Amino acid sequence: MPGLRKVDRLKKLLLLLPCDEEMEKLLDTRSLAEEMDDPENWVFARSDPRLCGPDRSDYIADLVKETEAQAIIVGGPSDRTHGSVWRQEASFVGIPPDRVELVPLVQQCVYVTDEKDAARRRAKIMIESALARVDTGIDRAVERVKAMQAVLVIGGGVAGMQAAWDLADFGRQVYLVERTGELGGRAHQLSRTYPTQDCKPDGCCPQSCRDCQFTPRIDLVTSHPLIELLLESEVKSIKGGIGGYQIEVHSPEVSRLLEVGAIVVATGNVMFDAEEMGELSPWHPDVISFLELEKLIDWQRKEDHAWAPLRRPSDGKVPKNIHFLQCVGSRDEHHGTIDCSLVCCTYAVGQAKDLKDMLPDATVAIHYMDMRGPYRGFERHYLEAQESGVLFMRGRVVEIEPDNGNLILSYEDIDIGEPVTMEADLVVLSVGQLPTPGTAELAQMLGVPLDEDGYIGEDNTTYSLWDRRGVYVVGCAAGPRGIRYSVRDGREAALSIDAVLRRVQIELADNIAEVDDERCVGCGQCVESCEYDAKTLEERTDLQTGRKYRDAIVEPRRCWGCGNCHATCPSTAISLSGFSDDQLVRQVEIASGGHR
Amino acid sequence: MADSSKGKKKKTTDDATGGDAPKDWNPRIVGFLCNWCSYTGADLAGVSRLQYTPEFIPIRVMCSGSVDVAYILKALLEGADGVLIGGCHLGDCHYLNGNYKARRRVAVVKEVMEGVGLDPRRLHLEWISASESGKFAKTVSTFDETLRQLGPNPLAKERLL
Ligand SMILES: Cc1cc2nc3c(=O)[nH]c(=O)nc-3n(C[C@H](O)[C@H](O)[C@H](O)COP(=O)(O)OP(=O)(O)OC[C@H]3O[C@@H](n4cnc5c(N)ncnc54)[C@H](O)[C@@H]3O)c2cc1C
Ligand code: SF4
Ligand code: SF4
Ligand code: FES
Numbered sequence: 001m002p003g004l005r006k007v008d009r010l011k012k013l014l015l016l017l018p019c020d021e022e023m024e025k026l027l028d029t030r031s032l033a034e035e036m037d038d039p040e041n042w043v044f045a046r047s048d049p050r051l052c053g054p055d056r057s058d059y060i061a062d063l064v065k066e067t068e069a070q071a072i073i074v075g076g077p078s079d080r081t082h083g084s085v086w087r088q089e090a091s092f093v094g095i096p097p098d099r100v101e102l103v104p105l106v107q108q109c110v111y112v113t114d115e116k117d118a119a120r121r122r123a124k125i126m127i128e129s130a131l132a133r134v135d136t137g138i139d140r141a142v143e144r145v146k147a148m149q150a151v152l153v154i155g156g157g158v159a160g161m162q163a164a165w166d167l168a169d170f171g172r173q174v175y176l177v178e179r180t181g182e183l184g185g186r187a188h189q190l191s192r193t194y195p196t197q198d199c200k201p202d203g204c205c206p207q208s209c210r211d212c213q214f215t216p217r218i219d220l221v222t223s224h225p226l227i228e229l230l231l232e233s234e235v236k237s238i239k240g241g242i243g244g245y246q247i248e249v250h251s252p253e254v255s256r257l258l259e260v261g262a263i264v265v266a267t268g269n270v271m272f273d274a275e276e277m278g279e280l281s282p283w284h285p286d287v288i289s290f291l292e293l294e295k296l297i298d299w300q301r302k303e304d305h306a307w308a309p310l311r312r313p314s315d316g317k318v319p320k321n322i323h324f325l326q327c328v329g330s331r332d333e334h335h336g337t338i339d340c341s342l343v344c345c346t347y348a349v350g351q352a353k354d355l356k357d358m359l360p361d362a363t364v365a366i367h368y369m370d371m372r373g374p375y376r377g378f379e380r381h382y383l384e385a386q387e388s389g390v391l392f393m394r395g396r397v398v399e400i401e402p403d404n405g406n407l408i409l410s411y412e413d414i415d416i417g418e419p420v421t422m423e424a425d426l427v428v429l430s431v432g433q434l435p436t437p438g439t440a441e442l443a444q445m446l447g448v449p450l451d452e453d454g455y456i457g458e459d460n461t462t463y464s465l466w467d468r469r470g471v472y473v474v475g476c477a478a479g480p481r482g483i484r485y486s487v488r489d490g491r492e493a494a495l496s497i498d499a500v501l502r503r504v505q506i507e508l509a510d511n512i513a514e515v516d517d518e519r520c521v522g523c524g525q526c527v528e529s530c531e532y533d534a535k536t537l538e539e540r541t542d543l544q545t546g547r548k549y550r551d552a553i554v555e556p557r558r559c560w561g562c563g564n565c566h567a568t569c570p571s572t573a574i575s576l577s578g579f580s581d582d583q584l585v586r587q588v589e590i591a592s593g594g595h596r
Numbered sequence: 597m598a599d600s601s602k603g604k605k606k607k608t609t610d611d612a613t614g615g616d617a618p619k620d621w622n623p624r625i626v627g628f629l630c631n632w633c634s635y636t637g638a639d640l641a642g643v644s645r646l647q648y649t650p651e652f653i654p655i656r657v658m659c660s661g662s663v664d665v666a667y668i669l670k671a672l673l674e675g676a677d678g679v680l681i682g683g684c685h686l687g688d689c690h691y692l693n694g695n696y697k698a699r700r701r702v703a704v705v706k707e708v709m710e711g712v713g714l715d716p717r718r719l720h721l722e723w724i725s726a727s728e729s730g731k732f733a734k735t736v737s738t739f740d741e742t743l744r745q746l747g748p749n750p751l752a753k754e755r756l757l
Contacts, residue, residue: 531691
């Protein structure tokens with residue numbers, strides 16, 4: 001890009017909103033508009049109640065027509081809360097987003113001081129700064145890039161399968177990459193999930209237990225002509241950005257290069273390994289996780305074994321005294337995660353009730369801190385378990401000691417406030433959930449941040465960063481959640497992706513770094529400073545002299561617009577549109593000396 | 597504390613001129629506030645009716661790591677009495693590590709300032725999250741106090757001569 005083109009001076013419509021009555025008492029926007037109105041210098045200032053009413057758009061359209069304004073500056077709300085509102089308003093009259101400025105008079109000016117004069121002076125400085133920003137911007141047509149229509153889904157659990165199937169059903173080519181040899185993920189290992197409504201006639205069960213859900217679902221996915229299944233496969237590298245990703249995938253005998261427009265991350269999560277909590281004797285064969293219990297129950301549920309009682313692992317005895325421990329490696333500052341793993345209470349209550357049904361004479365108890373069921377239907381599920389005779393004991397078990405073939409639990413009973421010991425012959429640990437190993441590496445490849453727990457995390461609902469990136473994280477890859485929410489995530493991502501890629505030409509965001517070739521000396525400092533690998537050095541040859549040199553280039557699809565490279569570049573060769581050098585320098589001048 | 601300057605007692609241009617501030621002088625502060633945290637914290641401060649000096653002028657930037665050294669120096673040369681940079685807490689930067697870069701840069705600028713006889717306390721870096729409106733207002737007010745002790749920016753005076 002040879003020398004970035006600056007905008008010429010623009011005709012600016014300055015709208016001072018008189019909508020906040022309380023603010024009007026401190027700052028009279030009408031007289032301020034009169035004072036700042038300066039048609040000779042192309043500033044057209046207005047303050048009018050119509051700006052706050054239902055006919056706002058019409059009024060603005062009239063004003064724009066009358067003044068031939070090319071930019072809109074709004075004095076009143078903050079960019080963080082109302083930026084999108086006013087950019088949309090401006091788009092109705094054909095003004096591009098980077099020519100809209102908001103001056104937060106409400107949030108950052110008027111109420112800051114009791115002195116009216118000082119507030120007014122400050123308002124003027126902030127408005128001038130915004131006017132100057134518009135006049136010193138870079139002339140930048142909204143950049144559009146062609147969108148690849150295929151989609152990559154990483155992980156074939158319920159969330160990934162749902163996304164893949166929906167996308168394929170919309171007519172998109174989908175590559176579904178699964179690390180293991182089969183689809184289904186965690187939920188496929190659970191013979192029953194809760195709260196189930198046991199196919200009551202009055203409504204269909206919202207759960208999706210294995211037999212009900214998986215056989216048809218897996219078939220739908222594997223037999224869909226638009227889904228290419230890559231089992232036992234791993235993503236090795238990810239280049240490019242929204243609308244144009246190049247993905248290297250290693251499958252058992254081949255390595256493939258896929259071109260896709262968007263990526264769904266559905267890599268699930270893993271269970272906490274209680275091995276590190278020696279005080280609970282996790283090595284003992286009769287101290288098992290609820291996933292191991294699941295295997296025992298599952299075996300028994302199979303038709304042929306229905307007659308056989310459940311037996312404990314150590315000696316095959318039928319257990320009479322079964323104790324569940326909740327929050328092992330959850331809600332714990334020292335082990336696993338400090339967060340609640342959300343599904344363990346629901347699941348343990350279900351398992352306990354099922355055990356009680358299988359072994360009516362056994363004691364089945366759940367030791368818990370709080371019963372948490374973030375589901376509609378949980379409360380009934382919990383009551384049913386209580387009615388069936390499952391005991392609920394509040395308190396955290398601190399130690400399990402093997403004793404003569406059995407296990408002794410020590411804990412403080414919160415309800416009676418005393419330390420207690422108790423005998424068990426089978427202990428089930430409701431272990432917490434942690435991010436899937438390799439999540440950090442995957443995030444690095446994708447150029448997306450991790451949250452404080454190490455998950456790729458949820459999207460921001462107000463400013464969708466995922467739409468900007470073309471990366472969507474669904475199901476337990478974004479943190480623990482139940483099946484129906486994981487499935488819904490997959491569907492939601494499919495819909496979002498379809499909406500974005502459907503445009504074929506994607507509009508990139510308006511704050512993206514650009515390099516001025518004439519200034520770049522090819523030092524590479526910006527490449528190092530970019531956390532997202534959006535910058536590279538390109539070898540070039542001077543056509544006249546034949547001399548070889550290097551210049552930095554930006555992959556606009558991948559740039560997050562943070563401006564870090566810009567602050568690093570020693571030759572001021574980089575501009576972040578919306579935050580260019582000229583803009584910032586003018587703003588600094590106005591802010592520094594405006595009063596002198 | 598993000599700011600590590602101890603304000604060493606050292607003969608600087610600042611010390612030579614600090615006392616004779618004009619009567620109606622109020623320190624002018626240029627504030628670079630990162631979009632995701634400090635700018636929102638400042639929004640919240642206003643909404644919560646917290647007060648601070650009206651001579652603080654905010655400039656929105658995407659990330660504290662995008663504040664060019666040149667802007668800081670420019671502000672001081674143009675006569676700002678102090679420069680405040682507000683960023684997300686370490687580990688919370690929306691662009692991974694921008695605030696670490698800001699911290700490094702600020703340390704360098706402070707040295708430069710000392711070299712040219714400006715008190716490094718005229719530059720202040722603070723981590724202010726979107727919910728820390730109180731911290732925002734307090735940071736500006738405390739900074740204002742410090743600048744009052746230091747007196748007007750000597751470079752600004754020279755510019756006036
Ligand atoms: C013990 C337990 C009990 C539960 N009980 C209930 C319940 O009763 N009710 C309920 O609603 N929910 C329950 N859940 C939650 C439910 O299991 C999850 O909501 C659901 O399985 C999440 O699906 P997913 O597709 O997000 O992830 P997963 O099912 O974990 O699938 C992720 C898939 O991605 C693959 N993968 C991982 N990394 C990669 C990679 N880098 N490349 C390629 N593939 C990869 C994995 O092999 C796996 O196949 C329970 C969970 C647990 C752990
Ligand atoms: S830092 Fe500046 S000069 Fe160096 S390669 Fe990047 S753009 Fe070019
Ligand atoms: S603006 Fe940020 S994301 Fe974009 S190229 Fe520069 S450093 Fe990378
Ligand atoms: S985004 Fe706030 S410091 Fe980087």
